[in-house]
Amino acid sequence: SSPESDGCTPELEKAGLLNKTKIAEGGRKLRKNWSPSWVVLVGNSLVFFKDPKSQTPSSWKPGNSRPESSVDLRGAKLHWANELSSKKNVFKLRTVTGNEFLLQSETDSLIREWYSTIQNVIDRLDRE
Numbered sequence: 001s002s003p004e005s006d007g008c009t010p011e012l013e014k015a016g017l018l019n020k021t022k023i024a025e026g027g028r029k030l031r032k033n034w035s036p037s038w039v040v041l042v043g044n045s046l047v048f049f050k051d052p053k054s055q056t057p058s059s060w061k062p063g064n065s066r067p068e069s070s071v072d073l074r075g076a077k078l079h080w081a082n083e084l085s086s087k088k089n090v091f092k093l094r095t096v097t098g099n100e101f102l103l104q105s106e107t108d109s110l111i112r113e114w115y116s117t118i119q120n121v122i123d124r125l126d127r128e
């Protein structure tokens, strides 16, 4: 079992680079637009930042650390979704408000870690 699931860690945290596309907003389908995103899992939220690698040194200003968007994981659903993409290692995250995201990594172990860490947060919130 992972260290995150030992029940002794109140705040799960994880950060890393994933490929991301939003595919629905409020239940309404969107056109895919994959891009690398710096993803941070903190508390009950998944927070998306612009890919730091795509920023020039001069773009590192305090204002640029503002998240692009943030997802409340309470009541969210997570599913492997390789049928929704030609890419490998894809999962879908659906929020209670009907926003849907696909997240993807070329690295199998990395995407599995993200999946189980996010699922652990969703499960914890379901129990509250």
Ligand code: I3P
Binding pocket: 031, 032, 034, 084, 085, 086, 087
């Ligand atoms: C889409 C783009 C996406 C692709 C999507 C295409 O074309 O190539 O990368 O998704 O496939 O429609 P466009 O750039 O013209 O919008 P995947 O990479 O996830 O396969 P889809 O329409 O079959 O979902």
